Amino acid sequence: MGGCFPCAGEPKTVEKDQPHLPTGIRDKSKSNLSLDVKKESLADEKETSSNGSGHIAAQTFTFRELAAVTKNFRADCLLGEGGFGRVYKGKLESSNQIVAIKQLDRNSLQGNREFLVEVLMLSLLHHPNLVNLIGYCADGDQRLLVYEYMPLGSLEDHLHGISHLSPDKKRLDWNTRMKIAAGAAKGLEYLHDKASPPVIYRDLKCSNILLDEGYHPKLSDFGLAKLGPVGDNTHVSTRVMGTYGYCAPEYAMTGQLTIKSDIYSFGVVLLEIITGRRAIDNSRAAGEHNLVAWARPLFKDRRKFSQVVDPVLQGQYPPRGLYQALAVAAMCVQEQPALRPLIADVVTALSYLASQNFNPESQPNQNTSRSTTPGTPPRTRRDTEKRSGY
Numbered sequence: 001m002g003g004c005f006p007c008a009g010e011p012k013t014v015e016k017d018q019p020h021l022p023t024g025i026r027d028k029s030k031s032n033l034s035l036d037v038k039k040e041s042l043a044d045e046k047e048t049s050s051n052g053s054g055h056i057a058a059q060t061f062t063f064r065e066l067a068a069v070t071k072n073f074r075a076d077c078l079l080g081e082g083g084f085g086r087v088y089k090g091k092l093e094s095s096n097q098i099v100a101i102k103q104l105d106r107n108s109l110q111g112n113r114e115f116l117v118e119v120l121m122l123s124l125l126h127h128p129n130l131v132n133l134i135g136y137c138a139d140g141d142q143r144l145l146v147y148e149y150m151p152l153g154s155l156e157d158h159l160h161g162i163s164h165l166s167p168d169k170k171r172l173d174w175n176t177r178m179k180i181a182a183g184a185a186k187g188l189e190y191l192h193d194k195a196s197p198p199v200i201y202r203d204l205k206c207s208n209i210l211l212d213e214g215y216h217p218k219l220s221d222f223g224l225a226k227l228g229p230v231g232d233n234t235h236v237s238t239r240v241m242g243t244y245g246y247c248a249p250e251y252a253m254t255g256q257l258t259i260k261s262d263i264y265s266f267g268v269v270l271l272e273i274i275t276g277r278r279a280i281d282n283s284r285a286a287g288e289h290n291l292v293a294w295a296r297p298l299f300k301d302r303r304k305f306s307q308v309v310d311p312v313l314q315g316q317y318p319p320r321g322l323y324q325a326l327a328v329a330a331m332c333v334q335e336q337p338a339l340r341p342l343i344a345d346v347v348t349a350l351s352y353l354a355s356q357n358f359n360p361e362s363q364p365n366q367n368t369s370r371s372t373t374p375g376t377p378p379r380t381r382r383d384t385e386k387r388s389g390y
């Protein structure tokens with residue numbers, strides 16, 4: 001479980017340069033957080049009953065209710081634990097809905113701010129690839145968030161956790177990996193391109209990609225999200241926050257945050273999906289601790305691509321798909337933010353890869369086959385630069 005921490009090594013404290021947040025959260029309909037969402041993005045959403053915008057407003061719960069739902073936060077209801085507290089499974093009495101309840105550490109000042117940002121962001125943002133906030137509890141000093149339950153847990157559990165080894169969970173095959181990558185990219189596209197001003201997620205990592213039935217991915221944890229630059233500004237300045245290994249180098253060094261910082265983190269996640277390696281893994285040999293640093297030289301040599309791919313796949317992947325997915329990842333993790341692609345281009349590329357159903361039965365196993373012929377080369381860096389407008 002990789003807890004969040006400030007990349008610059010400073011303690012996690014309240015940021016002075018946050019966007020202006022409403023001081024109260026009780027009446028969210030009157031929130032003064034200005035964030036519009038372009039209409040077309042709502043078209044494919046499953047609508048539930050309405051608060052006027054087509055979504056159920058987050059409900060408030062009492063601490064007593066949530067304690068009852070989790071059998072007093074009993075250990076056998078525990079789903080996991082992150083940097084901000086524990087997550088429990090429970091069933092709401094009113095609706096019989098299964099939920100995940102995150103109980104924030106009571107002593108954390110930062111936790112309270114992130115609690116507010118999370119409630120606000122998830123009350124305003126709705127997309128099939130973002131986790132749904134059902135409600136929250138702000139009783140006294142208790143802070144709890146109630147989310148829809150995601151039955152397949154996090155992408156991290158599947159890629160790196162013990163679950164991928166247990167016999168009841170199938171290992172993630174190539175097709176599922178590409179579908180997860182494409183879905184996560186769509187969630188990010190919504191934040192960058194459909195929300196206005198754009199929302200910079202800042203905490204994209206495998207443990208924050210939760211999986212619904214059918215491995216449908218949803219982004220979670222918006223406590224670190226920030227509203228992007230408006231007007232002529234190219235970036236927002238912040239205290240550096242995020243998770244080591246996922247943080248874009250320029251953001252870690254200067255604190256200047258742009259949507260391209262999220263693209264870098266996305267590239268790291270995509271590399272984890274392809275290689276099965278962690279962003280940071282100190283148990284590996286020297287020179288292999290940092291995934292991006294290890295992968296970069298390999299991007300240049302097509303003959304080495306088969307060494308990059310997750311051995312758990314046992315050679316069952318399309319060489320052309322691997323080549324293209326690696327090209328997308330390589331573009332996303334470029335040092336120069338301006339050279340990284342826009343998320344819309346990433347969505348296009350990954351949606352294409354996800355639509356190419358790879359059938360291991362009808363294709364040679366890459367561990368035994370010598371074929372490394374790549375297919376159509378992916379979009380070049382020059383094309384991406386042109387489209388990105390940087």
Ligand SMILES: Nc1ncnc2c1ncn2[C@@H]1O[C@H](COP(=O)(O)OP(=O)(O)OP(=O)(O)O)[C@@H](O)[C@H]1O
Pocket residue numbers: 001002003004079080081082083084085086087100102131147148149150151153154157207208210220221
């Ligand atoms: N809505 C949910 N449905 C099912 N399981 C969940 C849900 N939310 C969280 N979990 C589980 O709880 C674990 C802990 O989540 P949490 O977001 O608190 O921490 P994290 O993402 O692992 O780390 P960090 O604190 O750095 O974000 C997750 O890895 C996941 O397994």
Ligand SMILES: [Mg+2]
Pocket residue numbers: 082207208220221
């Ligand atoms: Mg999380």
